[in-house]
Amino acid sequence: MKITFDSNVWRIIASPDTFPNESSIESFKQIRKAIDENRSTPFLCETVFTLEAIKRKDRKEFFSEYKPKVNISEQDQGEGINVSFSIGPDKSAHPGNNSYLEKHLNDAIAIGFQIIKLPRIGGIVNPDIESNFYQHNDLKAYQDMVFKVAREIESNGAGISRIQALGKKYDSQWTRGIEKAPEHENGNIAKAIAEWADGDSVACHIAVNGDYFCSRDNAHKAGDTSVFSESNLGWLKSNYGFRLISPEDLAEKLKIST
Numbered sequence: 565m566k567i568t569f570d571s572n573v574w575r576i577i578a579s580p581d582t583f584p585n586e587s588s589i590e591s592f593k594q595i596r597k598a599i600d601e602n603r604s605t606p607f608l609c610e611t612v613f614t615l616e617a618i619k620r621k622d623r624k625e626f627f628s629e630y631k632p633k634v635n636i637s638e639q640d641q642g643e644g645i646n647v648s649f650s651i652g653p654d655k656s657a658h659p660g661n662n663s664y665l666e667k668h669l670n671d672a673i674a675i676g677f678q679i680i681k682l683p684r685i686g687g688i689v690n691p692d693i694e695s696n697f698y699q700h701n702d703l704k705a706y707q708d709m710v711f712k713v714a715r716e717i718e719s720n721g722a723g724i725s726r727i728q729a730l731g732k733k734y735d736s737q738w739t740r741g742i743e744k745a746p747e748h749e750n751g752n753i754a755k756a757i758a759e760w761a762d763g764d765s766v767a768c769h770i771a772v773n774g775d776y777f778c779s780r781d782n783a784h785k786a787g788d789t790s791v792f793s794e795s796n797l798g799w800l801k802s803n804y805g806f807r808l809i810s811p812e813d814l815a816e817k818l819k820i821s822t
Contacts, residue, residue, distance in 0.1 A: 571616050609764060759789065770800075
């Protein structure tokens with residue numbers, strides 16, 4: 565059983581002893597037991613360590629300043645110079661994992677967690693996680709599917725579209741708009757980037773044919789622009805069999821499967 569874990573649950577599974585006050589700790593231990601017994605394969609989306617790893621208070625500054633890296637190369641071909649351009653992520657821009665995140669990641673990798681990469685052109689990368697990426701059997705099929713789903717999420721007003729819409733309030737180019745946005749938008753920017761991460765995580769999960777997406781996000785409380793809203797969950801389930809599940813319900817299913 566392939567399970568993708570959201571940013572609000574995976575650390576408790578990876579390092580249960582560091583959460584002594586967790587009210588549902590027995591459910592998390594049941595999930596951990598299933599992983600230890602190889603009854604479930606745990607995944608994380610890259611966005612946990614890229615988008616969400618940027619502190620909320622720093623997100624406006626980081627995302628308004630971040631620029632992809634452009635490489636220019638010249639080759640003398642005798643009759644002229646051939647100039648080529650390539651665009652890719654700036655690996656030096658991201659601050660990497662803090663000690664807290666690194667500790668939990670090490671615990672997660674030790675029990676078999678794998679990180680799903682979402683290869684946006686010139687996207688943000690965290691060099692601290694590159695050795696832990698899931699290796700796809702058919703990379704092209706994965707890439708085709710992940711971007712297909714991501715585009716559909718975007719067309720339904722969720723995922724990355726929320727931060728794009730916010731930026732376009734202040735400039736026709738949304739990243740410039742984030743930079744120009746007034747201070748009172750800082751909280752909205754942080755939330756919109758979290759929604760971007762959620763949307764990309766769902767796309768990654770579907771593209772690896774995951775069985776359950778485990779999160780504490782509640783569809784009944786999600787806003788209309790959330791990928792976890794009831795309307796978005798409806799078409800995601802109908803089109804792709806996407807299933808959102810709480811850690812408590814997942815633990816019960818794993819008990820039954822023993």
